[in-house]
Amino acid sequence: VNTNARIVIVGCGISGVAAAQRLVKAGFHNVRIVEATARSGGRIKTGRLGANWIHGPSEENPVYHLARQYGLLDPEALTPENQAMDVGGHPPWVPNIFSSSGRKLNVEDLYPALEMFAELLDESSEFQSRGGEPWTNVGDFIRSKVQQRAAEKWKDIDGTTRSLRLSVISNMLKVECSVNGAHSMDEVGLGAYGLYKTLPGLDCTFPGGYEGLVKNLMSVLPAGLVTYSQPVRCVHWNNTEKRGYPVTVECDDGNKIAADHVIVTVPLGYLKKHHSTLFHPPLPLHKLHSIQRLGFGTNNKILVEFDSPWWDTDCEVIHLVWEDEDAMVDQVPDVQRYWIKKLFGFTVLKPTERYGHVLCGWIAGHESEYMETLPEQEVSHAVTQLIRRFTGNPTITPRRIMRSQWFHDPWTCGSYTHPGKGCSAQDLQNMMEPLPTKSSQSQPLQVLFAGEATHPCYFSTVHGAVLTGWREADRLISHYSSSSSSELTMS
Numbered sequence: 001v002n003t004n005a006r007i008v009i010v011g012c013g014i015s016g017v018a019a020a021q022r023l024v025k026a027g028f029h030n031v032r033i034v035e036a037t038a039r040s041g042g043r044i045k046t047g048r049l050g051a052n053w054i055h056g057p058s059e060e061n062p063v064y065h066l067a068r069q070y071g072l073l074d075p076e077a078l079t080p081e082n083q084a085m086d087v088g089g090h091p092p093w094v095p096n097i098f099s100s101s102g103r104k105l106n107v108e109d110l111y112p113a114l115e116m117f118a119e120l121l122d123e124s125s126e127f128q129s130r131g132g133e134p135w136t137n138v139g140d141f142i143r144s145k146v147q148q149r150a151a152e153k154w155k156d157i158d159g160t161t162r163s164l165r166l167s168v169i170s171n172m173l174k175v176e177c178s179v180n181g182a183h184s185m186d187e188v189g190l191g192a193y194g195l196y197k198t199l200p201g202l203d204c205t206f207p208g209g210y211e212g213l214v215k216n217l218m219s220v221l222p223a224g225l226v227t228y229s230q231p232v233r234c235v236h237w238n239n240t241e242k243r244g245y246p247v248t249v250e251c252d253d254g255n256k257i258a259a260d261h262v263i264v265t266v267p268l269g270y271l272k273k274h275h276s277t278l279f280h281p282p283l284p285l286h287k288l289h290s291i292q293r294l295g296f297g298t299n300n301k302i303l304v305e306f307d308s309p310w311w312d313t314d315c316e317v318i319h320l321v322w323e324d325e326d327a328m329v330d331q332v333p334d335v336q337r338y339w340i341k342k343l344f345g346f347t348v349l350k351p352t353e354r355y356g357h358v359l360c361g362w363i364a365g366h367e368s369e370y371m372e373t374l375p376e377q378e379v380s381h382a383v384t385q386l387i388r389r390f391t392g393n394p395t396i397t398p399r400r401i402m403r404s405q406w407f408h409d410p411w412t413c414g415s416y417t418h419p420g421k422g423c424s425a426q427d428l429q430n431m432m433e434p435l436p437t438k439s440s441q442s443q444p445l446q447v448l449f450a451g452e453a454t455h456p457c458y459f460s461t462v463h464g465a466v467l468t469g470w471r472e473a474d475r476l477i478s479h480y481s482s483s484s485s486s487e488l489t490m491s
């Protein structure tokens with residue numbers, strides 16, 4: 001291949017690293033990454049504040065593959081049984097469920113609601129192939145179906161139990177806001193919900209932290225390939241000046257880098273906010289509209305450590321059900337006053353011998369964005385009051401807390417991608433389409449697009465991001481492999 005092509009990768013998250021690794025391996029020696037922050041990894045972050053699990057750890061998952069190769073996983077995750085388990089994106093965790101009146105609820109009593117909700121999620125993902133969906137969004141679909149089915153199936157149960165089950169549905173909707181990275185399930189498109197695909201395998205974590213993956217992948221890159229603390233201000237493409245290079249990457253400090261190809265890996269949240277200044281000439285309209293239609297919401301973690309557990313030994317997830325929420329709601333009426341009601345509960349960090357008694361709280365949406373603006377002490381106070389209320393134990397006091405602030409991260413502007421209302425597979429195709437688009441006569445593949453938001457079915461995940469980095473590297477590799485021999489400089 002033409003190893004002399006100048007390739008600039010914008011962003012040193014896992015997709016940028018994956019692209020660089022594959023290009024370097026193929027013999028390209030004029031590759032560099034420019035990264036806005038002082039570190040690599042992007043949304044994979046130390047301190048467990050970013051990506052958490054390998055979703056679907058099995059053969060087809062590149063992250064699982066790499067993690068196994070680098071020896072980063074516990075033996076349990078490597079077993080064939082673990083890989084074969086098909087959980088459809090929702091691991092069968094052992095729950096503890098508490099209610100706002102300070103009671104620990106009997107999980108069996110709530111099964112009818114939990115099962116109905118799981119069924120409806122499955123049904124939500126079937127529309128894409130059929131078309132003609134009855135509602136524009138997943139929230140409305142689920143609410144209307146629960147109403148219908150509850151009227152038939154729960155007609156003989158008492159009002160209190162029925163109301164509690166509906167409150168459980170509210171809690172499950174909030175869980176889905178976190179899973180999908182959406183403010184509300186009313187903002188997730190029903191027709192496109194099924195675009196997201198899962199892989200087999202029971203979700204697992206990295207005992208030494210997710211950043212081990214980035215570190216290992218980066219170890220094959222030549223020293224100095226990444227320039228840190230170098231935000232890119234504008235990608236000038238279709239350069240008309242006859243100086244040879246079709247693209248110029250202009251940095252915040254005025255530095256200009258000439259390139260044959262630029263792979264843009266910035267998050268969708270950043271693109272939404274800065275597309276008009278990041279590209280010159282501006283993006284074609286169909287691409288811009290897809291950036292706008294796709295959703296990019298906020299999901300944050302609140303890590304809370306305790307001296308001793310107040311949950312069962314086998315418990316893996318804790319749900320907090322508000323008894324006044326039988327209207328199946330996933331948004332609070334007054335964000336400043338009630339933001340904490342959006343926190344659906346906690347996952348338990350396991351094993352305890354490794355982490356101590358640590359819970360990871362999950363909060364999505366505008367409530368989460370507001371939480372980011374509060375002093376840590378205030379967040380700690382709200383979480384403490386919440387736990388005391390739901391357990392009925394006024395003495396529980398966390399040892400310390402730590403939270404993520406993804407919405408106010410200037411280089412991310414949120415957490416991850418979900419299909420918004422009116423989205424279709426075409427939007428993800430538009431996201432990954434290189435510039436200039438085919439009809440143009442100018443030099444091809446000037447600007448390429450990778451990153452989580454450009455994967456057709458694994459958006460919002462690390463494995464999706466890795467695959468997009470490799471995809472764009474391969475696009476360039478095959479471009480040069482098939483170019484005329486006069487352009488070739490064999491290494």
Ligand code: 6YU
Binds near residue numbers: 012013049230301411
């Ligand atoms: C996963 C999980 N996980 C929790 C939380 C978050 C995410 N994800 P990057 O942003 O990494 O890199 C871009 C770089 O560009 C970055 O370094 C910037 O600084 C830089 N940059 C920006 N602007 C620049 C400029 N102008 N100049 C130069 N540089 C610039 N994924 O697999 N397992 O458990 C989680 C989770 C709190 C925030 C996650 C998880 C998402 C991944 O973290 C994310 O996809 C990748 O790291 C992105 O890599 P990248 O390279 O693309 O961007 C329908 C339906 C859907 C259902 N979806 C459910 C899926 C579940 C999603 N799971 C999420 C769960 C958690 C909890």
